[in-house]
Amino acid sequence: MTTPLRDRLSIGELAARSGIAHSALRYYEELGLIRAERTAGGRRTYARQTLRRLAFIKAAQTVGLSLEEAREAMADLPAERSPSMDEWRPVATAWQERIDEQIADLQRLRDHLTGCVGCGCLSLGRCALYNPQDIQGAQGPGARRLLPKRER
Ligand code: FES
Structure with missing residues (x-):
């Protein structure tokens, strides 16, 4: 028998699942990258979908984007579901251009x-x-x- 998935995650569960520290999660929340709701006792809970947003932030950072740039990119994507290919294409294209620029910069530096x-x-x-x-x-x-x- 499997455990049913809950819709909300505690900050500890989110940190464990995403590999991102509590302090970073609170900072992302402060920046508006993710959103928490408070329980009656004042504890943060996050929608399960927040894991997808965190995966996006990590991917954006891998490409070299700042958190502000990641936020701008996420603004064009749906918050509550996976993006369609048409929605994802402009983001991926921009990232590809960014990577190409970084490669060119590194090649110039090497030269x-x-x-x-x-x-x-x-x-x-x-x-x-x-x-x-x-x-x-x-x-x-x-x-x-x-x-x-x-x-x-
Ligand atoms: S260390 Fe770069 S020119 Fe001297």
């Missing part, structure tokens, strides 16, 4: 790495490891890394 072998200077002006394609210079003058993010 410009020769000067770093045995060097160790990590110079802003000439090091492809520390400042590939002079990204810091393109963001403006001065010590970009020392400025608070909002001033960069």
Whole structure:
């Protein structure tokens, strides 16, 4: 005899099933990536479908997306069921483009790495490891890394 599936999972069950820490689940909830309901006793419970959203977040992170980007991508997908192929295609296409860009970036980095072998200077002006394609210079003058993010 099998145990019937419950519609709601506790945070412990969700953490165990997804492999994601309680603290991360609470953070995802804070960001609006997943939603919890509270029991009368104030305990969080999650719809079983939340496991699918967490799988999506993990996959998005594997592709290199930020949590904000994952949230944007999930906004275009149905929340309570698996997406159809037509619904999934634009997301997968965007991810494919993202992966292609990352591969191209890594290939460029590899091609410009020769000067770093045995060097160790990590110079802003000439090091492809520390400042590939002079990204810091393109963001403006001065010590970009020392400025608070909002001033960069
Ligand atoms: S470590 Fe010196 S150029 Fe990269």
